Amino acid sequence: xxxxxxVKNLTKKFKLTKKQQESKxxxxxxxxxxxxxxxxxxxxxxxxxxxxxxxxxxxxxxxxATLINASAGDADVNGFSIIKHPLEVRRNIGFLTNExxxxxxxxxxxxxxxxxxxxxxxxxxxxxxxxxxxxxxxxGKYADVKIGKLSQGNKQKASLAISIVHDPAIVIxxxxxxxxxxxxxxxxxxxxxxxxxxxxxxILSTHIFGLLENLCDRVGIIINGKMVACDTxxxxxxxNSLEEMFFDIYHKTTSEDV
Amino acid sequence: MNNVVFAVMKKEIIRIxxxxxxxxxAVILPGFLVxxxxxxxxxxxxxxxGVDENHVYEVHAVNLPDTIATLLAPQELRLNVMxxxxxxxxxxxxxxxxxxTDILLVFPPNFEADVAIFDPSTATEPAPNVExxxxxxxxxxxxxxxxxxxxxxxxxxxxxHRFTFNAPTAEVTDGIFDLATAADLMALLLGLMLPMMxxxxxxxxxxxxxxxxVAGEKERGTLGTLLVTTASRKQMALGxxxxxAFFSLLSAVGxxxxxMFSVGQMMPGADELIGDVSILEFFSVxxxxxxxxxxxxxxxxxVALLSVISTYSKSVKEANAVATPMAIVVLIGxxxxxxxxxxxxLLFHLIPIFNSSLGITAIINSEASVLNITVAIVxxxxxxxxxxxxxxxxxxxxxxxxx
Ligand SMILES: Nc1ncnc2c1ncn2[C@@H]1O[C@H](COP(=O)(O)OP(=O)(O)OP(=O)(O)O)[C@@H](O)[C@H]1O
Ligand SMILES: [Mg+2]
Numbered sequence: 001x002x003x004x005x006x007v008k009n010l011t012k013k014f015k016l017t018k019k020q021q022e023s024k025x026x027x028x029x030x031x032x033x034x035x036x037x038x039x040x041x042x043x044x045x046x047x048x049x050x051x052x053x054x055x056x057x058x059x060x061x062x063x064x065a066t067l068i069n070a071s072a073g074d075a076d077v078n079g080f081s082i083i084k085h086p087l088e089v090r091r092n093i094g095f096l097t098n099e100x101x102x103x104x105x106x107x108x109x110x111x112x113x114x115x116x117x118x119x120x121x122x123x124x125x126x127x128x129x130x131x132x133x134x135x136x137x138x139x140g141k142y143a144d145v146k147i148g149k150l151s152q153g154n155k156q157k158a159s160l161a162i163s164i165v166h167d168p169a170i171v172i173x174x175x176x177x178x179x180x181x182x183x184x185x186x187x188x189x190x191x192x193x194x195x196x197x198x199x200x201x202x203i204l205s206t207h208i209f210g211l212l213e214n215l216c217d218r219v220g221i222i223i224n225g226k227m228v229a230c231d232t233x234x235x236x237x238x239x240n241s242l243e244e245m246f247f248d249i250y251h252k253t254t255s256e257d258v
Numbered sequence: 259m260n261n262v263v264f265a266v267m268k269k270e271i272i273r274i275x276x277x278x279x280x281x282x283x284a285v286i287l288p289g290f291l292v293x294x295x296x297x298x299x300x301x302x303x304x305x306x307x308g309v310d311e312n313h314v315y316e317v318h319a320v321n322l323p324d325t326i327a328t329l330l331a332p333q334e335l336r337l338n339v340m341x342x343x344x345x346x347x348x349x350x351x352x353x354x355x356x357x358x359t360d361i362l363l364v365f366p367p368n369f370e371a372d373v374a375i376f377d378p379s380t381a382t383e384p385a386p387n388v389e390x391x392x393x394x395x396x397x398x399x400x401x402x403x404x405x406x407x408x409x410x411x412x413x414x415x416x417x418x419h420r421f422t423f424n425a426p427t428a429e430v431t432d433g434i435f436d437l438a439t440a441a442d443l444m445a446l447l448l449g450l451m452l453p454m455m456x457x458x459x460x461x462x463x464x465x466x467x468x469x470x471x472v473a474g475e476k477e478r479g480t481l482g483t484l485l486v487t488t489a490s491r492k493q494m495a496l497g498x499x500x501x502x503a504f505f506s507l508l509s510a511v512g513x514x515x516x517x518m519f520s521v522g523q524m525m526p527g528a529d530e531l532i533g534d535v536s537i538l539e540f541f542s543v544x545x546x547x548x549x550x551x552x553x554x555x556x557x558x559x560x561v562a563l564l565s566v567i568s569t570y571s572k573s574v575k576e577a578n579a580v581a582t583p584m585a586i587v588v589l590i591g592x593x594x595x596x597x598x599x600x601x602x603x604l605l606f607h608l609i610p611i612f613n614s615s616l617g618i619t620a621i622i623n624s625e626a627s628v629l630n631i632t633v634a635i636v637x638x639x640x641x642x643x644x645x646x647x648x649x650x651x652x653x654x655x656x657x658x659x660x661x
Contacts, residue, residue: 065486068656087488095486101479105273117265118489 001042004170004201005064009073010037012059012225033059035225036073041170041201041218046192048216049205050246056225057205058097061172064203065095078169091119096163097174104148108139108158111147112165119166126165133161137187153184160188170201177211189215209243221246223253262493263500266484270471270501283466284505288459289512293519295455315402318342318350321365329409337402350391357396361403364389453618454592456517457611460553461588463509464560467502469577472568481659495565495650499642502561510553517549545621548631552614555638559610560588562645569652587611595619607633610641 012034016026024031034056041047049057062068064075066086074081080088102111109130116126134140137157142150147158156176164171173192177185192215195202206212212219213233219242220230228249229236237245274280317330317339330337342350344364353359365388366372372386388410392403475481484494541549564581571577588611595615598606607613613634620626652658 062660067482067485068660090486090488093486099479100483100486102483103269103273103475103480104478105276106269110269110272114265114269115487118262118484118487120261120488 001044003040004043004078005039005041005047005075005203007037007039007060007064007073007075010060010063010070010075011035011072012056012063012068013071032071032225034063034222037220037222037225037227038073039220039227039230041203043169043201044196044199045217046196046202046204046215048212048219049203049222050207050209050212050219051205051222052207052250055222057222058099058174059225060222061095061097061174061203061205064089065093065172066090067095091166092169094164094166094168094171095174096159096172096176098178100159102147102155102159102162105146107144107146108134108150108162109143111158111162115162116165121166129165129167130161133164136191137161153180153187156180156184157187160191168200170203171195172203174205175207176204177206177208209241209246213237213242221249223250226253228253260493262489263497266489266494266497267501267504270498271504274467274471274501274505280466280470281505284463285508285512287466287512288463288509289514289516292455292459292513292516294516296452296517312336313398314338315398315405316340316360317363317402317406318346318359318361319363319365320344320347321367321369322363323365323370325370326363326365326410326413329413330406335405337405354391354393354396354399357393357399360392360396360399361406362389362391363406364391450593450596452517452622453595453615454589456513456553456618457556457592457614458585458589459513459516460506460510460556461560461585463513464502464506464557464564465578465581465585467505467509468561468564469568469571469574469581471502472498472565473571473574473577476569476571476659477573481653485653485659490650491653492647492650495646495653499558499561499565499646499649502565503558506557506561507554510557511550514550514553518546541621544628545624545626548626548628549618549621551635552617552631552638555635555642556611556614558642559638559645562642562649565649566645566652569649569658591615602627602630604630604633607631608637610638613637 011032013030013032016024016029016031020031021027021029037056037060039047049060051057059068063070064077064082066082066089070083074083076082077089078092080092082089102108106114112130112134113126116123116130121129134143137160139154139157139161142154142158147155150158156179160176176188176192180188189211192202192204204211204216216233218230218232219236221228221236233242236242240248274284314336315338317337319327319339320342321344322339322341327339330339342362347362347364350359350362354362366386369386369388376385378385390403390406390410393399394403475484485491563584564577567580567584568574568577571580591609591611592615594612595617596619598612598616606616607630613630617626617631617634620630
């Protein structure tokens with residue numbers, strides 16, 4: 001299998017204000033939100049990032065998507081370094097997170113065309129892809145309804161479609177089923193499976209164990225910015241469920257820290 | 259144009275066009291406010307200095323030549339010309355200073371004969387000079403002065419500069435024959451306020467657009483969505499600035515139209531002279547063009563400036579909180595031109611905002627220097643470009659986008 005993503009000792013340190021130091025109970029003015037994280041993901045594979053709140057999942061994904069700079073380490077996305085070739089990385093990546101939003105004033109239709117234009121995709125290619133994706137998500141009826149007027153589920157479907165206008169080799173989804181009902185969540189997860197089948201590399205962060213067990217080929221567990229385990233679901237869990245295994249590791253790791 | 263720049267610009271324009279409230283605040287309101295504020299001040303000044311429509315102006319004249327006498331004679335000018343002698347002039351000047359009479363004209367003896375033989379190209383003696391004493395603090399004196407000055411100037415022109423009018427003399431070295439004791443406060447105020455209000459309203463027009471768009475985009479989380487694409491930060495910043503500039507230009511044009519319509523109201527006495535003042539009679543086409551270009555450069559500058567402030571701010575509220583003190587800086591800069599009045603120092607024309615105030619003041623006083631105003635416009639545009647570059651590099655900073 002072809003390696004699509006190679007994360008090498010990625011580290012992110014944030015400078016903390018006095019207030020943040022107090023609230024996080026950290027003595028030093030710097031704090032490693034992501035600490036020496038390495039992992040790989042391959043073509044046709046879903047890689048899951050599991051971790052409690054504040055573990056560093058979003059920060060890791062943002063670094064890979066070149067939205068923020070790494071303090072140390074590097075990652076290759078489809079062969080391009082996030083540090084040396086951020087533009088090529090952005091060309092190869094689709095990134096979906098709850099914090100990145102679509103403009104409420106505009107319709108899915110407008111957004112799709114707009115982002116296709118920003119990414120320099122030829123008009124005919126873009127319109128074919130729009131038809132495909134909108135059809136796939138049943139967005140046709142809502143294509144000309146302003147994002148602000150759409151339901152949570154349709155909003156997420158629109159975001160999903162628009163995040164992959166450019167048919168990227170790797171898609172990074174930060175908690176893509178957050179806030180969705182089971183029906184819409186299923187549409188999203190089914191689509192992730194389709195992406196994987198079509199040979200994409202999918203990186204997914206979630207708190208939902210079921211999602212990992214059903215969807216992910218391999219899972220990395222991040223706690224306090226460190227990758228504490230990384231393997232296939234079956235190898236990690238063994239006899240137990242993934243959930244039991246996670247709490248096992250979680251208690252071990254956090255008690256060591258204290 | 260580059261596709262990305264165009265797409266971002268187009269999106270900005272569509273968004274604002276669909277926001278009626280914003281459109282009104284940014285485009286319609288400033289022009290209306292310029293008109294209302296200037297008209298109101300003009301009205302107040304009329305009320306304070308207003309001259310009765312049937313007032314007959316008292317014009318004292320020494321050695322009045324026949325040709326000029328004919329010029330001043332028409333009934334509708336309502337000039338009561340009273341011949342007098344040189345010996346009387348000190349008394350009359352005192353009366354003018356005390357606001358008891360209107361103006362005094364002093365022609366040299368044998369004025370017409372002297373003018374007829376005077377040849378500017380060979381003359382060794384200074385040309386014959388005509389003095390006109392007036393008092394701008396007395397409204398009827400100021401009006402009479404402007405009427406007589408216009409007539410004499412026309413005559414002066416027809417004689418191809420064979421005499422001078424209110425040239426500096428040994429006694430009046432600065433060539434100011436205005437005997438106003440207290441400066442005409444209203445006129446001064448208008449001179450100061452007009453450029454200031456004009457500039458300030460362009461700024462407020464931009465202020466109703468930019469923070470909402472730029473800081474709003476950050477606040478709503480839509481900026482990050484743009485930044486994950488392959489489009490360059492520079493193109494995005496440029497597209498956004500241009501889109502916003504489109505509306506701030508509309509806003510500037512609105513302010514400009516407001517200014518043009520209110521001009522007739524702010525110059526007391528002007529309508530007496532030329533009847534119903536039309537804009538084109540008041541400003542030359544060149545003046546209007548320069549004013550328009552100043553407005554354009556200012557609006558681009560303000561958009562860029564407010565964009566930087568808004569990019570730096572976390573929310574629309576914060577951006578507006580920073581923009582408000584900026585408005586005070588703009589206000590002071592806008593007043594500066596009227597205060598500094600007609601300076602030719604090139605350095606001053608490089609200072610943004612202040613340079614525009616100087617330019618507008620100069621245009622109103624019909625002293626516009628194309629060179630100075632061009633320098634001002636270019637300077638404004640260069641600053642706008644630099645600030646757009648700053649905004650683009652701010653988009654690169656994760657601290658600013660994701661904090
Ligand atoms: N810009 C920033 N400045 C300072 N600290 C930050 C910044 N961004 C994130 N952090 C901190 O880094 C840590 C990791 O945050 P991150 O958002 O990556 O966690 P996460 O695993 O995505 O958590 P969640 O499950 O809640 O989404 C947190 O403690 C967070 O407070
Ligand atoms: Mg997160």
